[in-house]
Amino acid sequence: SNSLIVFTSVLGSSLLTIPFIYQKLGWIMGMFIHIHSIISICITINYYIEGCFYTKAKSYKDLGRKLMGNKMGILLEISLLIAYYGCMTSYIIISSGSIVNFVKTYFQLTWNPLFVKSILAICIILPLTMIKSLKQLSTISSVAGLVIIIFIISIIVYFSTFVGQGSLCTFVENGVQQQILFQLQSAPNQSTPTQMLFFFMYVPSLHGNYAVHAIIPRFLTELVGPYALKKRLLKIAVYSALITASLGFLLVGFMGATMFGVNGRQNVFNAFSLCKWLYMDIISLGYAFVVIINYPLALYPVKASLVETFHDSIETKHGYRKSIIINMVFVTLTLLLAMFLDQIVSIFGLFSSISGFFTYFLVPIYCYIILQQLKMQQAKLDEIEVKDLMLIDNTATAVMALIAPIESVRKMSMLIFGQKELKIEHPEANRHRMLSLVKAQSNVQFKFQDENGVELNATVSRIDPKAQLQINEVQRKNSLLNVIEHAVQELDDEEQVSDSSEKFIKEDAEQKVEVELDMKKLFVESALHRKVVGIAIIIVYAAICVVGVAMNAIDVALAFR
Structure with a gap:
């Protein structure tokens, strides 16, 4: 831009x-x-x-x-x-x-x-x-x-x-036809x-x-x-x-x-107007x-x-x-x-x-x-760096969005700009979820006729009651973990932004210190x-x-x- x-x-x-x-x-x-x-x-x-x-x-x-x-x-x-x-x-x-x-x-x-x-x-x-x-x-x-x-x-x-052709167009000026x-x-x-x-x-x-x-x-x-x-x-x-x-x-x-x-x-454009070409006249308006x-x-x-x-x-x-x-x-x-x-x-x-x-x-x-x-x-101006979070122009955000899936943009920005990503994993819950769905589910087929006497087939998934209780418990734990993870992540983000913003403001304030120059010394030396x-x-x-x-x-x- x-x-x-x-x-x-x-x-x-x-x-x-x-x-x-x-x-x-x-x-x-x-x-x-x-x-x-x-x-x-x-x-x-x-x-x-x-x-x-x-x-x-x-x-x-x-x-x-x-x-x-x-x-x-x-x-x-x-x-x-x-x-x-x-x-x-x-x-x-x-x-x-x-x-x-x-x-x-x-x-x-x-x-x-x-x-x-x-x-x-x-x-x-x-x-x-x-x-x-x-x-x-x-x-x-x-x-x-x-x-x-x-x-x-x-x-x-x-x-x-x-x-x-050697000529661009013809035009009439003062009743005389001429060529450009x-x-x-x-x-x-x-x-x-x-x-x-x-x-x-x-x-x-x-x-x-x-x-x-x-x-x-x-x-x-x-x-x-x-x-x-x-x-x-x-x-x-x-x-x-x-x-x-x-x-x-x-x-x-x-x-x-x-x-x-x-x-x-x-x-x-005044020269092009002699030819009276609509295209160039539109470009002229543009x-x-x-x-x-x-x-x-x-x-x-x-x-x-x-x-x-x-x-x-x-x-x-x-x-x-x-x-x-x-x-x-x-x-x-x-x-x-x-x-x-x-x-x-x-x-x-x-x-x-x-x-x-x-x-x-x-x-x-x-x-x-x-x-x-x-x-x-x-020389100190060349040494100023922002080591943690830096505010970036929206152009960088657009580039990141183009080169990576949208769900990866946040993770990439954390890696680039030094943020620590908080990960809460529950491998046991994930494993139980997969096992319970595989083991507990079975299919039962039914045959019946509709009002016109046409025979229809239907398949219904049946889950064992004990397995269903286990699945419900895992889902409840996962739901609770998601809530906790989301809350902790928000707190972590706020803390990260707060800390880095304070650092950025501090460093930016250092940059706003008035530059002191010795004009005569600059030229003489x-x-x-x-x-x-x-x-x-x-x-x-x-x-x-x-x-x-x-x-x-x-x-x-x-x-x-």
């Missing part, structure tokens, strides 16, 4: 923009920038998870505050707000566009896009943001993940089916410096496609189990989702850009559902961090009330921007470039620089080669983000003209 949440968070609206980026950059530069982003994010996310683990950060802001001071914490929170503001604005644009195109194509109705955006934001998205826990969204995320997988498979099928031809240039038709500017322009936005940083501290908080185990489970979930999402990005980017060629759009679900997923860590700014928790009543106000403000602001701007690639690029330097590059790379010293200061490499990488990405801001700002300005 955790992988699905990360998967749907990554492959949301950003998946629809990838074909346009490939078409603009060409397949060589597009593949290169994508592989670069995948490798970069897989390396940096490991150091980021380690940083969250050893600082016990509750949010991205908390991580920045503990490692680099209060000002960095505030700066990170502002950066996240900017990044998620642009991302969630695109959710409203994509979902409303799918609905408007579907109604126009099949019902010949022209709905006002501004009206549709308002209804979606106020009547659907806003209530979804009121959900308090990420766990309540995991079931919905599984459905959203299924829609994304169907979309990726559909792209592969369409590409394989029509690539031999398979075409993808290897490089853009600009000078080399311009090509490099395009490359730098999309580096932050492609990193933003894998922006799961804000949700990771919340996972470390909400996952149940020993603290060291949480880190391992989280890494498995994150890397599984990132690798799967990367494959989806590459396939959709290359195949989508090749299929549409010069007819590509910033939203690939994807609208996906991005609507992604809105509360994206907003959750942001509002949790904002609530903590007011020295409260989102789990409390007062904190939840504050989160409602944050929900209303965020939905209103994203709706306002969505009403005036429809270019989702430009939105992604601009907001990712503004906030991406701090969010995607500076803090994760800084975690790499100080990681060795951080581990030395917080870090290895020299880590400082040199880390600072050099930070400077390079800072320059890339500056270029990205300038280039994407020009795109947005042109969209308003």
Whole structure:
């Protein structure tokens, strides 16, 4: 379930923009920038998870505050707000566009896009943001993940089916019949410096496609189990989702850009709408559902961090009330921007470039620089173990139920988690029961006629009276033993749970002790080669983000003209 949440968070609206980026950059530069982003994010996310683990950060802001001071914490929170503001604005644009195109194509109705955006934001998205826990969204995320997988498979099928023909479909525009031809240039038709500017322009936005940083501290908080185990489970979930999402990005980017060629759009569903295929229009509606679900997923860590700014928790009543106000403000602001701007690639690029330097590059790379010293200061976190009963996520229960008969699940859980099973046996009673039934029972056959004179045979089992008394006595003893065993088992279970719960609470309390870090010592005593490499990488990405801001700002300005 955790992988699905990360998967749907990554492959949301950003998946629809990838074909346009490939078409603009060409397949060589597009593949290169994508592989670069995948490798970069897989390396940096490991150091980021380690940083969250050893600082016990509750949010991205908390991580920045503990490692680099209060000002960095505030700066990170502002950066996240900017990044998620642009991302969630695109959710409203994509979902409303799918609905408007579907109604126009099949019902010949022209709905006002501004009206549709308002209804979606106020009547659907806003209530979804009121959900308090990420766990309540995991079931919905599984459905959203299924829609994304169907979309990726559909792209592969369409590409394989029509690539031999050289054209995807025909459409009529301004009274002229045109064809969508398979075409993808290897490089853009600009000078080399311009090509490099395009490359730098999309580096932050492609990193933003894998922006799961804000949700990771919340996972470390909400996952149940020993603290060291949480880190391992989280890494498995994150890397599984990132690798799967990367494959989806590459396939959709290359195949989508090749299929549409010069007819590509910033939203690939807008390009598919030219063909007027019912199947893809239905998938478009399903994807609208996906991005609507992604809105509360994206907003959750942001509002949790904002609530903590007011020295409260989102789990409390007062904190939840504050989160409602944050929900209303965020939905209103994203709706306002969505009403005036429809270019989702430009939105992604601009907001990712503004906030991406701090969010995607500076803090994760800084975690790499100080990681060795951080581990030395917080080595005790690796030693915390729960030796008796541990509370486990419901995923483990489901796996156990699948691999064993239901009556064996309890016994298996006792063996795994160290409980002692109380067994009360009465072999003599069991033996007597078997013997008495074999020895004492005999059959007597009767013959008689019914009302119509038909002869019938009947067999009646007869038990010797003495044997019957013996059987009754054994059954009474067994019944009494069952009652005693059941009562003792309940007492034993209560004692086991009580003892282990006390131990778990005690150890959990130890884990909740505030981490004390010496920020200056972390950096000063870090290895020299880590400082040199880390600072050099930070400077390079800072320059890339500056270029990205300038280039994407020009795109947005042109969209308003």
